[in-house]
Amino acid sequence: MSNKMHINLTVNGEAHEFLAEPRELLIYTLRERLNITGPHIGCETSHCGACTVTLNGKSVKACTMFIAQANGADVTTIEGIGSPDNLHVLQKSFREHHGLQCGYCTPGMITRASKLLEENPNPTEEEVRFGMAGNMCRCTGYQNIVKSILAAASEMNAAKEAAE
Amino acid sequence: MIPAPFDYHRPSDLKGVLALLQEHGDEARVIAGGHSLIPMMKLRMAEVPHLIDLQSIDSLKGISIAGTKVTIGALVTQHDIIDHPELGRVAPILKETSLQIADPQVRYMGTVGGNVANGDPGNDMPGLMQCLDATIHLIGPNGTREVAARDYYEAAYMTARDDGEVLTAISFDAPAGGYAYEKQKRKIGDYATAAAAVTIQKAGGKVASASIAMTNLSDTPVWSEAAGAALEGTTCDAAAIKAAVAAMLDDIDPTEDNRGPVAFKRHVAGIILTRAITRAWDRA
């Protein structure tokens, strides 16, 4: 293709530079070009939230953004939120409260939840359900996902108080 | 789900946008949040050889409020509206509507300009803007012009905007009194089966004036002048609400689709409007 563009993208703090067709969807850039396979593809039609990443401070469905639009952006995926030896509070909480079964939705859930707790550090159950409405789960029935997020919120708030 | 190839442009000012629209004619289209356009491009229902991204045009961003006069830049997102306390005080119906659009991720991207310009009968902002008697601001090769939201929609995806024009802002005079945006959807994040935007001003225990618009019940939003008039001078009692619903039902023209048959949509429209009027009156 003649119309490849020069792209700059920062993902989880690391700068990447490459040539890509403008129509490449951000989710494919992450998964297939950069091998960052935490964000999943559930529907590819903007409905399920499995592909959720944080882009310039916003929760975004990476299947609904062209790489050309994301040129210059700063992206955080689940890989930038925690690692196997250093789990984020939300990841620990999902494990503890059985917030996942098959795990397919989990990276999107936790990435969105991390932003939700930034927007609203002390949400009610209803606010968690409303704030997570863009993420679908076919396994858990959501109950334990909500429980995990609420538990993580209290833990994060307690840690903040202890630090003050 | 891979769209056809396109050339991508990200001009830094409106002049650049207008020049690209001139140069490429039918082959060019602007993209704001992309949450209506990208799904259409992925399905190849829209082919856009030249995609012009508005994201760097700062003059299209921002909400300005002077007294009751509100101007919302085309690139203001639904999230921005929800997150704007002053707008929430001056024109709370905007936040109430935005909270019923899609889901958090979509609201971070979806813009007011895109929602209003798109011309999809399922979009929620057009009905709201007709209810508020908002003005749509356009700029094109021949300068700027204004179109009333109530005159803007011609048919599904057909609007008063010419291909070479860009929607820059929407302005309105925020009404005092009661308001409600009520929406019936199959699930959270869905487009409306039926939705109603209502504002009511009260004086001496009676309805002084009322404005009613409906979403996704025709190939355009429907501002029902007769429905609003049916409430005026009444105490918004059950008979008045029934008359308003009957007037509204005369003005809509729903079609059968996966949200249900015509009779069902008319039934839902009546219930939604009844709830919206009741809530707006309670708040008036």
Ligand SMILES: Cc1cc2nc3c(=O)[nH]c(=O)nc-3n(C[C@H](O)[C@H](O)[C@H](O)COP(=O)(O)OP(=O)(O)OC[C@H]3O[C@@H](n4cnc5c(N)ncnc54)[C@H](O)[C@@H]3O)c2cc1C
């Ligand atoms: C899962 C999902 C659920 C949704 N649910 C709802 C819902 O319940 N209610 C609802 O109202 N919407 C809904 N939407 C649509 C969403 O709100 C859209 O983002 C919005 O309608 C369009 O805004 P945009 O900025 O994304 O526009 P884009 O997709 O960028 O553009 C849409 C169209 O408008 C044109 N356009 C955009 N900006 C301008 C401008 N400034 N001047 C001229 N033309 C312009 C574009 O060329 C394009 O033709 C949903 C979307 C998704 C993906």
Ligand code: FES
């Ligand atoms: S894969 Fe992006 S929303 Fe489902």
Ligand code: FES
């Ligand atoms: S855990 Fe299986 S989809 Fe959510």
